[in-house]
Amino acid sequence: MKRILIPILLLPFLMVPRSYGSDIEVRLEALEKIIQEQQGIIEKQQQEINELKARTGMNKESNVAESATTSPKQKESGGPLKVQVKDLAYPTTPIEQKYSERLKALEIYSFPQGKLIPDISFIVDGSFIGRGMNDESYRRLTVPDFIPSGLSGSNRGFNLNYGEMALYAPVDPYFDLAAVIPFSESGVELEEAYFRTKMLPWGLQLKAGKFRSSFGRLNVQHRHVWDFADAPLINRAFFGEDGLAEKGVHLNWLAPTPFYLLLGGEILQGENTASFGTSSLSLQKNGLTFSKDSAPGPNLFLGFLKSSVDIGSLSLLGGFSLAQGQSRQSLSVGSGTQAAYGDAKIYGFDLTAKYFIDSYRYLSWQNEFMFRQRRLNVGYDPAPDDLTQNLSIYGKDLNQSGLYSQLVYRFAERWRTGIRYDLLSQNDVYINSVTQSRPGDLNRISAMLEFKPTEFSTLRLQFNRDNSLFDGDRREPVNSIFLQFNMAIGAHRAHAY
Amino acid sequence: MKKLVSLVFLMIVSTWSVTVDAQIKVVTTYPYIGDLTQKIGGEKVDVFVLGKGTEDPHFIVPKPSFIAKLRGADLLIINGADLETGFVPILIQQANNPRIQSFKGFLDLSQQIKLINVPVQVSRSEGDIHPEGNPHFALDPHRISILAKAIKEKLCGLDSNNCRTYEKRAGDFQKHWEEKTKEWDQKLSALKGTRVIQYHQLFNYFIAAYQLSVIGTIEPKPGIPATARHIDELIGTVKTQKGAFIFQDVYHERKSARFIAEKTNIRDILLPHDVGAVPEAKDLFSLFDEIVRRLTD
Numbered sequence: 001m002k003r004i005l006i007p008i009l010l011l012p013f014l015m016v017p018r019s020y021g022s023d024i025e026v027r028l029e030a031l032e033k034i035i036q037e038q039q040g041i042i043e044k045q046q047q048e049i050n051e052l053k054a055r056t057g058m059n060k061e062s063n064v065a066e067s068a069t070t071s072p073k074q075k076e077s078g079g080p081l082k083v084q085v086k087d088l089a090y091p092t093t094p095i096e097q098k099y100s101e102r103l104k105a106l107e108i109y110s111f112p113q114g115k116l117i118p119d120i121s122f123i124v125d126g127s128f129i130g131r132g133m134n135d136e137s138y139r140r141l142t143v144p145d146f147i148p149s150g151l152s153g154s155n156r157g158f159n160l161n162y163g164e165m166a167l168y169a170p171v172d173p174y175f176d177l178a179a180v181i182p183f184s185e186s187g188v189e190l191e192e193a194y195f196r197t198k199m200l201p202w203g204l205q206l207k208a209g210k211f212r213s214s215f216g217r218l219n220v221q222h223r224h225v226w227d228f229a230d231a232p233l234i235n236r237a238f239f240g241e242d243g244l245a246e247k248g249v250h251l252n253w254l255a256p257t258p259f260y261l262l263l264g265g266e267i268l269q270g271e272n273t274a275s276f277g278t279s280s281l282s283l284q285k286n287g288l289t290f291s292k293d294s295a296p297g298p299n300l301f302l303g304f305l306k307s308s309v310d311i312g313s314l315s316l317l318g319g320f321s322l323a324q325g326q327s328r329q330s331l332s333v334g335s336g337t338q339a340a341y342g343d344a345k346i347y348g349f350d351l352t353a354k355y356f357i358d359s360y361r362y363l364s365w366q367n368e369f370m371f372r373q374r375r376l377n378v379g380y381d382p383a384p385d386d387l388t389q390n391l392s393i394y395g396k397d398l399n400q401s402g403l404y405s406q407l408v409y410r411f412a413e414r415w416r417t418g419i420r421y422d423l424l425s426q427n428d429v430y431i432n433s434v435t436q437s438r439p440g441d442l443n444r445i446s447a448m449l450e451f452k453p454t455e456f457s458t459l460r461l462q463f464n465r466d467n468s469l470f471d472g473d474r475r476e477p478v479n480s481i482f483l484q485f486n487m488a489i490g491a492h493r494a495h496a497y
Numbered sequence: 498m499k500k501l502v503s504l505v506f507l508m509i510v511s512t513w514s515v516t517v518d519a520q521i522k523v524v525t526t527y528p529y530i531g532d533l534t535q536k537i538g539g540e541k542v543d544v545f546v547l548g549k550g551t552e553d554p555h556f557i558v559p560k561p562s563f564i565a566k567l568r569g570a571d572l573l574i575i576n577g578a579d580l581e582t583g584f585v586p587i588l589i590q591q592a593n594n595p596r597i598q599s600f601k602g603f604l605d606l607s608q609q610i611k612l613i614n615v616p617v618q619v620s621r622s623e624g625d626i627h628p629e630g631n632p633h634f635a636l637d638p639h640r641i642s643i644l645a646k647a648i649k650e651k652l653c654g655l656d657s658n659n660c661r662t663y664e665k666r667a668g669d670f671q672k673h674w675e676e677k678t679k680e681w682d683q684k685l686s687a688l689k690g691t692r693v694i695q696y697h698q699l700f701n702y703f704i705a706a707y708q709l710s711v712i713g714t715i716e717p718k719p720g721i722p723a724t725a726r727h728i729d730e731l732i733g734t735v736k737t738q739k740g741a742f743i744f745q746d747v748y749h750e751r752k753s754a755r756f757i758a759e760k761t762n763i764r765d766i767l768l769p770h771d772v773g774a775v776p777e778a779k780d781l782f783s784l785f786d787e788i789v790r791r792l793t794d
Binding site: 173176196198199200201203204205252253254256257258259260261306308309310315317356358359360413414453454455456489493494495496497 | 551552553556558559560561562564565568569583584587590591592593594595598599621624625720722748
């Protein structure tokens with residue numbers, strides 16, 4: 001460009017006769033004429049550019065129509081065409097200029113990957129809790145033989161339950177990667193981090209890493225999609241506060257049936273101590289030893305079957321699950337320490353019936369029943385510092401079951417209400433094969449009302465009447481009220497049914 | 498147990514024998530796509546539609562029964578432009594079907610369309626906006642032919658033996674469609690310049706095609722239900738700007754439109770947005786026939 005400009009600027013001096021040199025007005029006139037000529041040339045060129053632009057096709061639809069007539073194979077590799085069209089849509093000169101300026105300053109990075117950022121979302125969950133009992137007394141309570149150690153639970157007043165980051169993106173054509181990272185005030189953990197396959201044949205899918213187990217209905221779901229602020233009693237008793245999330249592999253097979261039928265199995269490390277656990281144990285006192293090696297990993301084996309049919313607007317989903325593994329447990333009971341090893345088997349049945357009234361309203365009835373069988377060898381040290389009290393070692397067998405049943409009604413686009421009944425229905429305990437007397441009728445009833453302005457925000461009011469808690473041998477009914485919020489920002493994947 | 502195993506086995510075998518015949522199994526998200534695919538594919542395709550015309554297209558529930566349908570699909574056709582974000586990704590993820598996860602077995606119709614209403618800034622404080630632009634392009638009859646062409650191409654790519662058939666059927670469809678479009682254009686030309694209110698930005702492509710003008714939406718922001726104050730403001734707008742119609746969709750509440758209509762003496766018209774939204778809209782042709790009839794009656 002500069003090379004052209006210099007002769008142009010020099011032109012008047014070269015062309016204008018020397019005798020006119022002193023007459024400024026004449027020189028200016030000549031200059032004006034030349035500028036006008038130049039103007040004409042520029043306009044003509046601009047016109048040509050516009051015509052060329054029109055011919056290459058600025059209109060996306062006419063372009064697609066054209067490319068649609070080419071063979072599909074050509075279309076598949078037709079990426080560059082789109083790019084070309086896009087580039088033309090920008091005014092070229094100013095950007096070119098900027099670009100060359102930045103290029104000079106070496107500010108251009110040739111390998112931007114900004115568009116490859118995975119779906120990132122962050123969820124915050126907080127609550128205000130009112131409870132008819134102080135926090136210390138509440139933590140001392142147990143659900144006999146179901147939740148034997150103190151309840152972790154939340155404090156009265158304000159609680160920040162969690163902030164949870166979720167990441168999701170395809171790794172390549174063959175795998176997707178997902179991670180769920182809950183933050184608490186005291187630290188960070190990796191609740192889930194796994195890959196899943198996309199391209200396996202015959203309806204198979206493999207998942208490996210750490211993930212929430214597909215046992216039953218509720219366990220696989222994240223807390224923020226639950227219908228109530230807390231987990232059902234039976235889930236908490238058998239899988240702990242955070243549910244069954246373990247390292248391992250998961251394989252499922254979607255049967256080629258006209259209705260939904262999913263069969264799957266999981267091999268997991270089995271570190272969840274609510275029913276399983278792998279760590280070695282040892283109690284020693286006065287020459288007496290109670291110990292057991294760590295359980296071999298993997299320790300937990302699961303199988304499940306899920307099926308679903310639709311009857312008009314009614315959708316039924318049912319499942320059967322089985323989990324089996326070794327148990328290693330060590331916990332403090334009163335002032336003493338208890339260690340136990342053995343094995344555990346859990347059977348689960350779930351049934352969900354959901355009736356869709358229209359796009360915004362439904363009635364959902366969800367039920368889960370679980371049965372757990374445990375054969376344990378228990379060592380109990382009533383007072384570790386007191387050498388006068390000996391270890392007691394005995395066999396303990398437990399057959400326990402429980403269920404929850406919940407009815408949730410979404411009665412308007414932004415409103416839901418529901419009730420839930422928890423019942424720990426069976427608590428048969430045998431010590432050295434002798435039947436023990438244990439309190440029955442461990443139940444809880446909950447009711448909630450939820451305002452959901454959009455799918456990204458939830459405000460929930462919940463009331464619990466808990467009749468399952470004991471202070472030693474004394475039943476302590478506890479009433480609590482929750483006012484909870486849950487909000488999500490960012491790119492968060494839609495949830496499974 | 499033995500009986501159960503043999504029953505499951507029998508089911509599997511029976512479904513396998515169905516797959517043996519040469520039909521292409523197509524799953525589409527919305528009825529209009531299903532109808533278009535059926536018209537082009539004829540008896541060579543077996544079409545299953547996930548959503549119903551009476552449902553809010555944004556909130557189709559990803560039922561497990563849909564996963565079973567996607568498991569066997571050779572082709573999944575979606576509307577695209579963010580409309581199915583709430584259910585298609587999670588269904589694909591569970592369907593264990595590599596075919597619909599590759600270019601060959603997947604078609605996003607929005608890729609064929611130059612979208613309108615593309616937001617300059619994207620923030621959820623503006624409600625449930627679609628970052629790529631307005632996804633309800635199927636309501637402009639002039640854009641259906643291009644979709645038909647894309648579906649035909651896809652079917653030809655999957656089943657080259659029957660490509661001739663698809664081409665012929667698509668050609669016949671397009672010819673018929675163009676004739677009908679002329680008829681609709683002619684009938685609707687009288688509406689040019691009419692001011693309308695709609696619940697959601699659902700009919701924007703239709704409105705642009707027939708040069709109507711939108712003076713307001715009943716929802717204050719996309720996906721946010723109407724408030725009393727917003728309705729009051731709308732009534733004011735209708736009165737000062739002399740609105741003529743309220744376009745009421747079939748799935749939102751109808752009280753607000755009724756209320757505005759009564760206060761301002763304009764008509765609220767229930768308009769189908771998809772095949773099956775009203776009983777008269779049996780296919781794409783009758784869908785637009787019905788829209789035109791309801792607007793010009």
